[in-house]
Amino acid sequence: MASCGKLVKVYGKRWGNISDALGTGYSALGEHQTITANQTYVDLSSSTISFTTSVTNSVFLLQADLNVYLATDNGNGTGAAFKWNGTRICGTDGGSGDTWQRMGHGSTGNGGAWNVVRKLVYSPGLAAGSSVSANVMVGQWGSNNSVINYPGYSNYSDFIIMEFEPT
């Protein structure tokens, strides 16, 4: 349960294999990443947003719109999480974790491309003027290869953080 006041600031990051901000053309920028770790969330290196908080005790809405491809068609699944100032603030590693729960889990034939949307409301209790570095993480289960922004195509992903005043 959370509540907040008016929107104060918005920060965004778009990364991928695109030649312009709208992704109307392809460019081999190398802003793609393949996750192979089993049951472990991994940082998306191009997703980091850094900023300074505007108000004390603000509330944040984190939104990720990810372009993910499961390169191995075994249906084990993948998931997304967020890291905030070096600490993962959602998502669980390991055999009872949730690295499989956002898409692609199921029978054979569930590989391919997916739109992974992850949202989280977070109230870190920071003072105004605090430095923040946040990024998206992706996890997977078993022998999948989760490819973010599959290379060779004009794929891109977005990460947006909204800062709201406290109630």
Added chain:
Amino acid sequence: MAYTYSAGSALQVIHNNVSVATAYGSTAYTYVDIPGTSISLTTKGTGSLIHLQCYVNGWGSSGNGVNIAFKLNGVVAGNSSSSNGDTWCRAINGATAGRSWNVGRSMLWQHGLSLGSPATISLMMGTWSTAGVSAGWSSYQTYFHVTATELAASS
């Protein structure tokens, strides 16, 4: 090169709920308009950004893939190319049988328009092949939504 954005408070929010709309993939690798999804606004700030959000669901009988893109003052935020486009990469690529799908998009648009300029936003669907992919599905009730939130320039 990644693109970074920052903005301030909300200036206006425009929302469109489309109770029934159907668009079929008619040309391979190509984005087509989704009828009824258009919204229009007049900018209220100089140097503002627009936060775009949408939700679209549909059905496809092949596993060649589908994507949803925003159309922004006539420019498609996507790539209709047969060699390196992105019309396949948000849903049902890799499926071995027909299946329903949903795509939720969220992105910031740095429009570069001056105060008082018109902006028109709508949704498009892209497919990698034309085989039976549809946003919505005829004879069944569905709805999509598209939301545009204009954000003041960052101070």
